[in-house]
Amino acid sequence: MSKPKIAFFDFTSCEGCQLNKLNLENDLLDLLELVDIVEFREAMDDKADEYDIAFIEGSISTPTCITRIHDIRRRTKILVALGACAVQGGINAIKNQHSADWVKETVYGEDKYLFPSIPVQPISAVVKVDYEVRGCPMSTPEFLHVLKSLILNRKPEIFDHAVCVECKLKENECVLDKGMFCLGPITRAGCDAICPTFGQYCTGCRGVVSNINKNGAVEMLKQHGFSTKEALNRMKMFCTLELE
Amino acid sequence: MENLIFEKKDLYNPIISTITNVEQLTDTEKRFEIALPENQILNHKPGQFVQVSIFGFGEAPISISSSPTKSPLFDLTVRNAGRLTDKMHRLTVGSQLGVRGPFGNGFEVNNFKGKDILFVCGGIGLAPTKSLIDYVLANRNDFGRVVILYGTKSPSEILFSDEIEKWKKDKSVELEISIDRPDENWKGKVGVITTLIPPLKLDVANTIATIVGPPVMYKFVLMALKGKRVPDENIYLSLERRMKCGVGKCGHCQINDTYVCQDGPVFHYPRVKELKEAV
Amino acid sequence: MSSTDVKSRLESFNCYYFDKDVTQKFISFLMKKGDVIAPHKTGELSYKYEIVSDATEVVLNYSRTILPLKKAFMPPRETLINFNIKNNQYTKPQISTEPKIFFGIHSYEMQSIKRLDYSFITGLPESNYLTRRENCKFIGVAYKPDEWHFAGSVGIDINETDGFCLYFYPAKNGYIVFEITDEGKNLLDEFGEGSEVTDEYLKLNEDKFQAKIKFHHNRIPEIFTHVYNSKVWEDVAQKCVGCGTCNLLCSTCYCYDVHDEIELDVENGQRDRFWDGCMLNKFAEVAGGENFRDNLGSRNRHRLYRKFKYITNQSDKLHCVGCGRCSRYCPANISLVEIVNDLIDDYTKQQQKEIL
Amino acid sequence: MRKNLDIDVHHLTRVEGHGNIVVNMKEGVLEKAQLEIVEAPRFFEAILKGRNFHEVAIITSRICGICSLGHQLTSLKATEDALGLDITRQTELLRRILVDGATFQSNTLHSLFLAAPDYLDVGSVFPLINTHKDVVLAALRLKRIANEIGELISGRAVHPIACVPGGFTQIPSAKNLLALKNKLVNEAIPDAEFIVDVIASLVEKIPVFSRETEYISVKSEKEYGLYDGDIYSSDSGSYKVNQYLEITNEFVVPHSSGKHAKFNRSSYMVGALARFNNSHNQLNPLAKAAAEKLGLKAPNYNPYMNTIAQVVEIAHCIASSIELIDTLLDEGLKNEKPNQEPTKYGRGFGLTEVPRGILFHDYTYNKQGKIEKVNCVIPTGQNLANIDDDMKKLVPEIIEETKEQITHKLEMLVRAYDPCISCSVHVLNVEFIE
Numbered sequence A: 001m002s003k004p005k006i007a008f009f010d011f012t013s014c015e016g017c018q019l020n021k022l023n024l025e026n027d028l029l030d031l032l033e034l035v036d037i038v039e040f041r042e043a044m045d046d047k048a049d050e051y052d053i054a055f056i057e058g059s060i061s062t063p064t065c066i067t068r069i070h071d072i073r074r075r076t077k078i079l080v081a082l083g084a085c086a087v088q089g090g091i092n093a094i095k096n097q098h099s100a101d102w103v104k105e106t107v108y109g110e111d112k113y114l115f116p117s118i119p120v121q122p123i124s125a126v127v128k129v130d131y132e133v134r135g136c137p138m139s140t141p142e143f144l145h146v147l148k149s150l151i152l153n154r155k156p157e158i159f160d161h162a163v164c165v166e167c168k169l170k171e172n173e174c175v176l177d178k179g180m181f182c183l184g185p186i187t188r189a190g191c192d193a194i195c196p197t198f199g200q201y202c203t204g205c206r207g208v209v210s211n212i213n214k215n216g217a218v219e220m221l222k223q224h225g226f227s228t229k230e231a232l233n234r235m236k237m238f239c240t241l242e243l244e
Numbered sequence B: 001m002e003n004l005i006f007e008k009k010d011l012y013n014p015i016i017s018t019i020t021n022v023e024q025l026t027d028t029e030k031r032f033e034i035a036l037p038e039n040q041i042l043n044h045k046p047g048q049f050v051q052v053s054i055f056g057f058g059e060a061p062i063s064i065s066s067s068p069t070k071s072p073l074f075d076l077t078v079r080n081a082g083r084l085t086d087k088m089h090r091l092t093v094g095s096q097l098g099v100r101g102p103f104g105n106g107f108e109v110n111n112f113k114g115k116d117i118l119f120v121c122g123g124i125g126l127a128p129t130k131s132l133i134d135y136v137l138a139n140r141n142d143f144g145r146v147v148i149l150y151g152t153k154s155p156s157e158i159l160f161s162d163e164i165e166k167w168k169k170d171k172s173v174e175l176e177i178s179i180d181r182p183d184e185n186w187k188g189k190v191g192v193i194t195t196l197i198p199p200l201k202l203d204v205a206n207t208i209a210t211i212v213g214p215p216v217m218y219k220f221v222l223m224a225l226k227g228k229r230v231p232d233e234n235i236y237l238s239l240e241r242r243m244k245c246g247v248g249k250c251g252h253c254q255i256n257d258t259y260v261c262q263d264g265p266v267f268h269y270p271r272v273k274e275l276k277e278a279v
Numbered sequence C: 001m002s003s004t005d006v007k008s009r010l011e012s013f014n015c016y017y018f019d020k021d022v023t024q025k026f027i028s029f030l031m032k033k034g035d036v037i038a039p040h041k042t043g044e045l046s047y048k049y050e051i052v053s054d055a056t057e058v059v060l061n062y063s064r065t066i067l068p069l070k071k072a073f074m075p076p077r078e079t080l081i082n083f084n085i086k087n088n089q090y091t092k093p094q095i096s097t098e099p100k101i102f103f104g105i106h107s108y109e110m111q112s113i114k115r116l117d118y119s120f121i122t123g124l125p126e127s128n129y130l131t132r133r134e135n136c137k138f139i140g141v142a143y144k145p146d147e148w149h150f151a152g153s154v155g156i157d158i159n160e161t162d163g164f165c166l167y168f169y170p171a172k173n174g175y176i177v178f179e180i181t182d183e184g185k186n187l188l189d190e191f192g193e194g195s196e197v198t199d200e201y202l203k204l205n206e207d208k209f210q211a212k213i214k215f216h217h218n219r220i221p222e223i224f225t226h227v228y229n230s231k232v233w234e235d236v237a238q239k240c241v242g243c244g245t246c247n248l249l250c251s252t253c254y255c256y257d258v259h260d261e262i263e264l265d266v267e268n269g270q271r272d273r274f275w276d277g278c279m280l281n282k283f284a285e286v287a288g289g290e291n292f293r294d295n296l297g298s299r300n301r302h303r304l305y306r307k308f309k310y311i312t313n314q315s316d317k318l319h320c321v322g323c324g325r326c327s328r329y330c331p332a333n334i335s336l337v338e339i340v341n342d343l344i345d346d347y348t349k350q351q352q353k354e355i356l
Numbered sequence D: 001m002r003k004n005l006d007i008d009v010h011h012l013t014r015v016e017g018h019g020n021i022v023v024n025m026k027e028g029v030l031e032k033a034q035l036e037i038v039e040a041p042r043f044f045e046a047i048l049k050g051r052n053f054h055e056v057a058i059i060t061s062r063i064c065g066i067c068s069l070g071h072q073l074t075s076l077k078a079t080e081d082a083l084g085l086d087i088t089r090q091t092e093l094l095r096r097i098l099v100d101g102a103t104f105q106s107n108t109l110h111s112l113f114l115a116a117p118d119y120l121d122v123g124s125v126f127p128l129i130n131t132h133k134d135v136v137l138a139a140l141r142l143k144r145i146a147n148e149i150g151e152l153i154s155g156r157a158v159h160p161i162a163c164v165p166g167g168f169t170q171i172p173s174a175k176n177l178l179a180l181k182n183k184l185v186n187e188a189i190p191d192a193e194f195i196v197d198v199i200a201s202l203v204e205k206i207p208v209f210s211r212e213t214e215y216i217s218v219k220s221e222k223e224y225g226l227y228d229g230d231i232y233s234s235d236s237g238s239y240k241v242n243q244y245l246e247i248t249n250e251f252v253v254p255h256s257s258g259k260h261a262k263f264n265r266s267s268y269m270v271g272a273l274a275r276f277n278n279s280h281n282q283l284n285p286l287a288k289a290a291a292e293k294l295g296l297k298a299p300n301y302n303p304y305m306n307t308i309a310q311v312v313e314i315a316h317c318i319a320s321s322i323e324l325i326d327t328l329l330d331e332g333l334k335n336e337k338p339n340q341e342p343t344k345y346g347r348g349f350g351l352t353e354v355p356r357g358i359l360f361h362d363y364t365y366n367k368q369g370k371i372e373k374v375n376c377v378i379p380t381g382q383n384l385a386n387i388d389d390d391m392k393k394l395v396p397e398i399i400e401e402t403k404e405q406i407t408h409k410l411e412m413l414v415r416a417y418d419p420c421i422s423c424s425v426h427v428l429n430v431e432f433i434e
């Protein structure tokens, strides 16, 4: 088996997902045994023409993003979206909840015309995405799982159940019980319920599970003391586009 | 606490077996001939299945598509559908894989003796049925008419073309094939499998019908058989569910109170009628 | 239930009085015999079973633990085999059979283990579970039902002692300890402490359950033969968000999923099983994407039918033990007792209609 | 003498975010020498409007994955200031450790993984794994420990979890803190000392360049200004945090989606070198020894030396976090809940030194505890004008070198600032300056 050529690209994002990869200190050297990193702008100068696997971080939010992602798609065999911005639009997509003009004016005032910006879209809205690694930041164990699977030439196994599952298995005290807000019951697992494990509520960064009972979720939050408006607003923090 | 003395079983240890032959049947299906180590015999009944595993790629239930008369070797006919089966398709003669089983009940062949048999097979459903067809043909005198109805999406998906040729030549076998989406070379019948049923002339009281195919097919085939007045007691079907253990523990294959892996996959239709989530 | 019921049931057993200190000493004594697993506080409102490292940390007046005792016999995540991809070899991890003593167990929890025993023995007896079940002793404790416990409604009394070797019943500043089995007697003999129980302490009383199913438990399976198409399931589906909490925390649920995971050398790996649940999205999906229980109504129905009918038909026991976890921890506040009572109402109405 | 020069570095590598370097000289006249910020704007000030105070720091953390902790803490400070939420001493101590950890981790990443390859003539850290394995391993260990500080106290090194308005959702155990401290003492200090020696041997490769500018940083009476203090300008002294707008004076330039800033001169510098120049006396002994070895003396006017100042700070932060953990353990850990009962509503300010320099958040809350107005001034934005000014002085000085050399030196210059471009593209309330 020859080493697959992998590349990392960033679009509109905080680059936290890329940093998360560099935070794999203990595994980094082992990883480099398995793959050839041919492009990683944040960490290196080299550039390549073709890749076996392209990992994409960030959302589509400018016209140039669109041409760039098409170009990458053409040059890669497998394309993996990394993190909330790339998978479901993430925090960036909150701006889609407002009128584009108002958003630009709020930030740049009279100069709003200087900066092209289009509604935020996930990568999959523009090109075919083969696999996803969710989370804000992306969960590193899941990233490793996908990478190992692809090296083995097998389909990764990605969960489609709620963070609640992982939270219960860790025997955490329920955050809702403590009177806090929480999106664990409707958010896709895969992070090992890290936020509730640290006493914080789940903000839903990994996006909602498929077939979600949206009305039920709002009712659930209402029972825990949050108004419909507040519930919906907070459900949309990372999931504007999934809950449209 | 009273002692729990039982014959404890290591249920999850696969037997590492060897692929002795691979045959490409269609674009997406291959037949694998498997040998257990040290000439062990699988000892299966037609309709039973094994849990096949490849380390790193997981496990999946696969029906045994050869007759027990082929022992000690046995065949698995596999469609490339996902993680495990894709890897299987990349294996070659001499490669190893894990086998647990045989599991499930299989067809009650003794109840079929002396009867006409109508085999209704959709797509990959021919694979498990073939084990029974082979058995019936190997003991041809024990049975009455043998009618095989087989439907696939396209001509290129037709399985076991060698056997099909044999069956076509065999005077004692009535074979009908229908294709959903024919190509220009297809001369045979066109349409979903249910269209083959109305023209049949059956001695319904003396006919056993078996149905195996994709989940969507059952409802329609059953309706067509009802139209022919085939009694419910004469119908058997093999159901497919996701299975993680094969031994009645993991819960995935449960239909109401029934575990497909233990109480099935072959079901007598009157039983299935009671099961509300079955077809 | 009256105090005499409790009395007559427990009175047949020999008993001693342990004050708080002696109780702690007893725990320390048990710790010399093997791992002692007992309830501990975790967070402000919650408890969990943990191996005791300090006898003073054990909490005996607890409501219920988050995870049930099944975690000791079927861990949330367990490796079935360790394999090597290159040479196609594997080993099965050793399961410890060191003695374990479960201390401070409620009666419904003990009964849940009996239900699990049934599930893992029936058909093919599974070695992973049964090996963990070897060399276990259970010591019970009485509890005060909160608004979610309803064990009484499924036929399990608070002071049901079946399965325990010893049973602790709260008394002034301590406990009355009943010898239920010879095994328990031997433990107490060896421990050698505890005083005679004087009348002052022997005030046995059974607390009442606040949550109740309207019908006697013998009649519950009967209801379930008639309510498969009840509208109640649709109502539940409106509220349920499908998080799976009720499955995972249920004392008698045991469904699981299996995954192969590989290490970074892309050569070694393990086949793991972990808890799954029929409330979860993909549980009943088959190849090709068809899902035979694709809505929350049918999934809730399946969950309850498993507790009250499917397994019950074969084992003759209700497979819900009334621990109340599914309801206490449901984020959507769906109560199992309410569902069953709604089904009963529905059934009663149906019958009245038939009579008319 | 070269008369014409045209440099266009598209998507500069080994920096956070997207920037281009454009230099343009015609007939001996330098028409352009600038860093263009092409990162897509992300509109945080708009996104935050109407958000509940519990959510604000969660969102602002996403301004930048590299400085996520800095953004969170600054955000929390602004929220706490606006809502009148007092924090306990324990919370403050834990936050200080986090700031040390974040500075330690970011400076390690930048100086050792992103900038160091320039001095070893390679394009990334990866080839160094073969040629300088012991150095890479030491650097990886340092980065790991630095991340462990964040992971233990806040749950995650990127986008921390446990830091909330009024305190922490969960307090680390004494046992784990002690283990961390032991690791810092037994592993981080020797590794850092080793790295300082390695870097000291490379200092001679740093380009010689000097341009005195205005240095702005946090300054505190008590300590090396990182976690808190006043704003300090090397030109004109101290200011309170609520005067930050007088200092930053942001303005929009067409070539950058990040806003520029200026105060007493046409530009000013923030970051490790600014902090070092302003507060070097308050470094702890471990850091002073490192500075000595590395030949860094205040004041230093060579922006390339920013990388060296970062290495000095690594030593400072390790020693400082050890001290803070000791204090915490001596005083005993208490299981405190965050204080989240607002006592007032209105405007609040927060400032922190994040690795790239001084960071401001300025929030206005309405009576429902929802955000009405937001302003964030990011260090990289403040440095942009200074980088342009450096380039304008540098290009004529090195004009006789090859185009590749010039390009490389310009890239190194920009990289030395450790610009965090993703951060720099969202600012509000512009005073348009022509």
Ligand SMILES: Cc1cc2nc3c(=O)[nH]c(=O)nc-3n(C[C@H](O)[C@H](O)[C@H](O)COP(=O)(O)OP(=O)(O)OC[C@H]3O[C@@H](n4cnc5c(N)ncnc54)[C@H](O)[C@@H]3O)c2cc1C
Pocket (backbone or CB within 6 Å): A155, B049, B058, B059, B060, B061, B062, B063, B064, B076, B077, B078, B079, B080, B081, B082, B083, B084, B085, B086, B124, B127, B128, B239, B240, B241, B242, B243, B265, C286, C287, C288, C289
């Ligand atoms: C009793 C029995 C007998 C069987 N006999 C045979 C046989 O003889 N021959 C045969 O070929 N098959 C047979 N099957 C079917 C076979 O077990 C399944 O196709 C099995 O799932 C293949 O496993 P896999 O790991 O290759 O596929 P998986 O990776 O599990 O994928 C299986 C299917 O699920 C879908 N899928 C996978 N992941 C996802 C996802 N994330 N989201 C949506 N859909 C997804 C795929 O599209 C595919 O259709 C039998 C099944 C049963 C129960």
Ligand code: SF4
Pocket (backbone or CB within 6 Å): A135, A136, A163, A184, A187, A188, A191, A192, A193, A194, A195, A196, A201, A202, A203, A204, A205, A206, A207
């Ligand atoms: S718990 Fe929720 S918010 Fe936290 S990482 Fe997991 S999915 Fe994201």
Ligand code: SF4
Pocket (backbone or CB within 6 Å): C239, C240, C241, C242, C243, C244, C245, C246, C247, C279, C326, C329, C330, C331, C332, C333, C334
């Ligand atoms: S715990 Fe409640 S919301 Fe979650 S799946 Fe069960 S019934 Fe539904």
Ligand code: SF4
Pocket (backbone or CB within 6 Å): C246, C249, C250, C251, C252, C253, C307, C319, C320, C321, C322, C323, C324, C325, C326, C327, C336
């Ligand atoms: S169904 Fe609910 S009450 Fe019954 S045993 Fe399970 S968790 Fe407990």
